[in-house]
Amino acid sequence: MLSENEIKILDFLKRRKESTSQEIAEGTGLPLSSVFSIIATLESKGIVKVISEETRKVVRLTDEGKLRTEQGLPEDRLVTLLNGRPLKIQELRNALGKDFEIGFGWARRKGLITLENDTVIPKVSQYVSPEYTALKDLQAGKEPTGEVLEILLRRKLVEVKEEKMLRVQLLREVETRPAELYVTHEMLTTGSWREYEFKPYNVEANPPFFPIGKTHYFRDFIEKVKDLMVGLGFVEVSGDFVETEFFNFDMLFQPQDHPAREIHDSFVIEGKGNLPGSDLVRKVKEVHEKWWRYSWSEDNARRLVLRSQTTAVTARVLSGAPKRIRAFTIGKVFRPDSIDATHLIEFHQMDGLVIEEDFTFRDLLSTLRDIFQGLGVKQVKFKPGYFPFTEPSVEVYGFIEGLGWVEMAGAGLLRKEVTEPAGVFSPAGAWGIGIDRLAMLFLGVKDIRDLYSLDIEYLRSRRVI
Numbered sequence: 482m483l484s485e486n487e488i489k490i491l492d493f494l495k496r497r498k499e500s501t502s503q504e505i506a507e508g509t510g511l512p513l514s515s516v517f518s519i520i521a522t523l524e525s526k527g528i529v530k531v532i533s534e535e536t537r538k539v540v541r542l543t544d545e546g547k548l549r550t551e552q553g554l555p556e557d558r559l560v561t562l563l564n565g566r567p568l569k570i571q572e573l574r575n576a577l578g579k580d581f582e583i584g585f586g587w588a589r590r591k592g593l594i595t596l597e598n599d600t601v602i603p604k605v606s607q608y609v610s611p612e613y614t615a616l617k618d619l620q621a622g623k624e625p626t627g628e629v630l631e632i633l634l635r636r637k638l639v640e641v642k643e644e645k646m647l648r649v650q651l652l653r654e655v656e657t658r659p660a661e662l663y664v665t666h667e668m669l670t671t672g673s674w675r676e677y678e679f680k681p682y683n684v685e686a687n688p689p690f691f692p693i694g695k696t697h698y699f700r701d702f703i704e705k706v707k708d709l710m711v712g713l714g715f716v717e718v719s720g721d722f723v724e725t726e727f728f729n730f731d732m733l734f735q736p737q738d739h740p741a742r743e744i745h746d747s748f749v750i751e752g753k754g755n756l757p758g759s760d761l762v763r764k765v766k767e768v769h770e771k772w773w774r775y776s777w778s779e780d781n782a783r784r785l786v787l788r789s790q791t792t793a794v795t796a797r798v799l800s801g802a803p804k805r806i807r808a809f810t811i812g813k814v815f816r817p818d819s820i821d822a823t824h825l826i827e828f829h830q831m832d833g834l835v836i837e838e839d840f841t842f843r844d845l846l847s848t849l850r851d852i853f854q855g856l857g858v859k860q861v862k863f864k865p866g867y868f869p870f871t872e873p874s875v876e877v878y879g880f881i882e883g884l885g886w887v888e889m890a891g892a893g894l895l896r897k898e899v900t901e902p903a904g905v906f907s908p909a910g911a912w913g914i915g916i917d918r919l920a921m922l923f924l925g926v927k928d929i930r931d932l933y934s935l936d937i938e939y940l941r942s943r944r945v946i
């Protein structure tokens with residue numbers, strides 16, 4: 482029992498006895514990936530034998546290369562269009578569309594044209610680029626080398642790929658008569674399937690690879706965190722990347738132009754923002770001047786920064802003076818730093834806020850424990866910490882197999898100096914969790930930059946979680 486494609490390959494091999502997978506693909510018109518899987522099936526049936534397997538580097542046309550092989554290179558087309566006479570740029574642009582820029586650039590660089598005001602003057606009446614010839618040759622099976630290859634690579638018309646090559650031998654001749662069929666609806670309803678013999682599935686054969694669209698894996702992780710928080714009864718809130726110092730620092734009781742503000746650096750943005758219109762600003766000024774003993778400046782509070790902590794969103798929620806709330810926000814924050822495998826200048830935080838009449842420090846710790854449990858961190862430990870806006874404050878550590886205790890979050894009860902100017906008089910718990918680090922631990926990512934990778938091959942290789 483042989484399938485149609487198996488027969489194709491066997492017929493091809495009969496004439497050759499021995500052949501490479503690439504020759505088979507070429508000779509039968511089957512895609513290389515199918516050839517691999519059919520050879521595996523034929524080998525398991527004892528009809529062919531794979532005598533060697535190697536990987537070699539091959540030059541392949543990219544999608545753009547294929548297109549140019551059909552249409553011609555933009556500079557070739559431009560010269561053809563000119564046909565030996567000068568033409569206005571606009572006419573060429575109309576004729577070539579978005580290829581005009583590329584064609585014009587290359588034609589000029591190659592000295593095929595000159596420009597006088599808005600008129601393009603041809604220097605040659607005909608032109609076939611060596612690149613185009615090389616693409617055609619490649620299509621016919623002759624790989625480019627040397628300088629042309631380099632230019633083609635640079636122009637992204639070809640790419641060098643690793644390709645597996647099997648050398649296959651026919652072990653015995655078999656009668657190549659198709660007898661297998663796939664079962665159809667009709668066979669089932671009429672019962673005629675009983676008269677057929679069916680092909681067993683080869684579950685070990687490698688199927689062809691079809692890339693599917695999927696969400697970026699880090700985005701997926703962030704969605705999971707959001708789902709968890711919503712499941713725990715929190716509402717999601719969000720804020721802008723560009724924030725006034727007022728919400729990023731002042732409302733969080735971090736004094737202006739003072740070392741306590743420098744708990745971390747921030748990026749400054751030109752211009753000034755608006756402050757809230759309530760008496761919140763006046764009360765924040767009061768509390769700063771009373772306890773930090775300096776003259777608080779409204780103008781400084783209007784300065785703009787890229788938010789350096791999502792606690793700025795917490796401050797905005799507070800400014801609405803909620804009586805009772807369970808809210809969280811997740812998003813990017815920005816801090817100057819030198820970039821390496823564990824540091825970026827933009828990363829993600831998840832800040833949370835609980836305001837409840839009899840909310841206690843113990844409630845805060847158990848909420849954090851719940852969140853980390855939900856994220857899959859079973860063992861959590863708390864250490865005293867310091868943040869300008871919370872008292873008491875804790876640092877949260879989670880135990881990760883193979884790594885030990887890892888710092889994951891900062892938290893605490895918001896100080897009265899933070900809540901009261903906003904008109905909040907109930908206890909309020911708050912925290913900020915570093916999301917990138919968590920994601921790296923869970924997704925097995927060693928370099929933080931990979932979380933933001935746009936490399937399509939890498940992203941395809943990531944599992945969907």
Ligand SMILES: N[C@@H](Cc1ccccc1)C(=O)O
Pocket residue numbers: 789790791792832868871890891892893911912913914
């Ligand atoms: N914003 C703090 C974390 C934090 C948030 C809320 C309360 C306490 C601490 C940081 O970025 O380090």
